[in-house]
Amino acid sequence: MFSKKARRQVLKYRIRNKISGTPARPRLAIYRSNKSIYCQLIDDLNGVTLASSSSTQVGATGNKVDQAKLVGQAIAEKAKAASIDNVVFDRGGYLYHGRIKSLAEGAREGGLQF
Numbered sequence: 001m002f003s004k005k006a007r008r009q010v011l012k013y014r015i016r017n018k019i020s021g022t023p024a025r026p027r028l029a030i031y032r033s034n035k036s037i038y039c040q041l042i043d044d045l046n047g048v049t050l051a052s053s054s055s056t057q058v059g060a061t062g063n064k065v066d067q068a069k070l071v072g073q074a075i076a077e078k079a080k081a082a083s084i085d086n087v088v089f090d091r092g093g094y095l096y097h098g099r100i101k102s103l104a105e106g107a108r109e110g111g112l113q114f
Contacts (some may be wrong), residue, residue, distance in 0.1 A: 012093035020044045028087040051078035068099040069106035076110020089114040
């Protein structure tokens with residue numbers, strides 16, 4: 001029986017085998033901690049982070065779902081500044097629900113396509 005952390009790691013590896021970020025279409029990687037949420041635009045071919053955003057950087061207040069939406073909008077603005085329109089969404093083994101879904105919706109409202 002897997003622990004919660006080990007189960008998420010298996011799902012994360014399964015997702016990462018199928019997707020990869022390129023300079024034209026980077027990977028939007030999500031990490032969710034108990035207090036904050038973090039996201040990065042990653043070019044896997046060159047091994048560089050193109051942009052990042054987090055709830056601590058944005059200074060978001062309110063509940064965590066609202067904070068995640070603001071982080072999604074912030075990463076979309078940074079992506080637009082770097083002339084990136086399309087991304088590959090990497091949910092990092094988390095279920096597409098709650099904060100992860102809210103971040104994705106915020107990024108889509110900001111103009112990112114995935």
